[in-house]
Amino acid sequence: MAEKGALQRYLSVGEVAKRCGIAVSAVHFYERKGLISSIRTDGNQRRFHRGVLRKLAIIKVAQKTGIPLSEIGAALDKLPRNTVPTVKDWEDLSSQWRDDLNERIDQLTRLRDQLGQCIGCGCLSISACPLYNPNDALGGDGPGARLLELEDE
Amino acid sequence: MAEKGALQRYLSVGEVAKRCGIAVSAVHFYERKGLISSIRTDGNQRRFHRGVLRKLAIIKVAQKTGIPLSEIGAALDKLPRNTVPTVKDWEDLSSQWRDDLNERIDQLTRLRDQLGQCIGCGCLSISACPLYNPNDALGGDGPGARLLELEDE
DNA sequence: CTAGAACCTCAACAAAGGTTAAGGTCAAGC
């Protein structure tokens, strides 16, 4: 733990995992999926450039917003390779993801408000209940009617 | 389509599926998972009580809030069996789920705001960045440090 | 009565996001 100073330019998979608070298997997984990359030592062990830490941080943040790994990977692919992502890169990504986040927050908020309106009104039995037909559910590709058609009670 | 009147007390799986806007296979699935139940005809076909429609409506709403089926099932289990869920039942469920929703909305909102704060600040390389340690991430059961410990750049 | 639509079961597959195990190698401290 005392002699890492000068040559600490590359990180082993275990170090990366510990620093990011994720499992080694997850690091392997992300590499298999092409989200991150590494070089190998003579002994075939992975060595990661420090930039991978920032990428993993980005991955974790994006996952919390609900963005699937495939999409995260696509976004990371657009970053200049072989360098640590710059602040500008991060800006671009995060502003895009912020839009996604806002949209999801809006959706959940709408849902919550509709839930509130329906409490006590018994409207779950009425076909006009907004919860049966929230703004996004009647997209237009489904087969015919989407609404529940309860006609009694 | 014209002679359903009097005996329309039970619904076939296809009717249920169509009315709820879900696939027959999904209805089967929910039954296998114990979320709904049915009786059988002499010919071994499912017949559903009308109450299943309200249950399925509840399931769909709850799923949109991000609640897993297992939890929805547990909540439904607490409802009085063999009847259509009452307005009171629905009130209880929806107010609980509204709390869940609020919590998730709060989380996403915090995340979004932190994302905003971090844009342009480059703090993804600084261990004090709130995105590295959002309110809920340092729960206390993980192995040691959770923060990224980037000490350079 | 018969054809076709709707139903039945059971098993396999899917995709996302990983984890676990088996069997073997590498590297670092004593």
Add this chain to the structure above:
DNA sequence: GCTTGACCTTAACCTTTGTTGAGGTTCTAG
């Protein structure tokens, strides 16, 4: 120079939420 912990690969497994298909039965309309 040996032991031990970290690492390697491949493959299988896991959970969730269903869908698809095969092979067979039932129901309903004409």
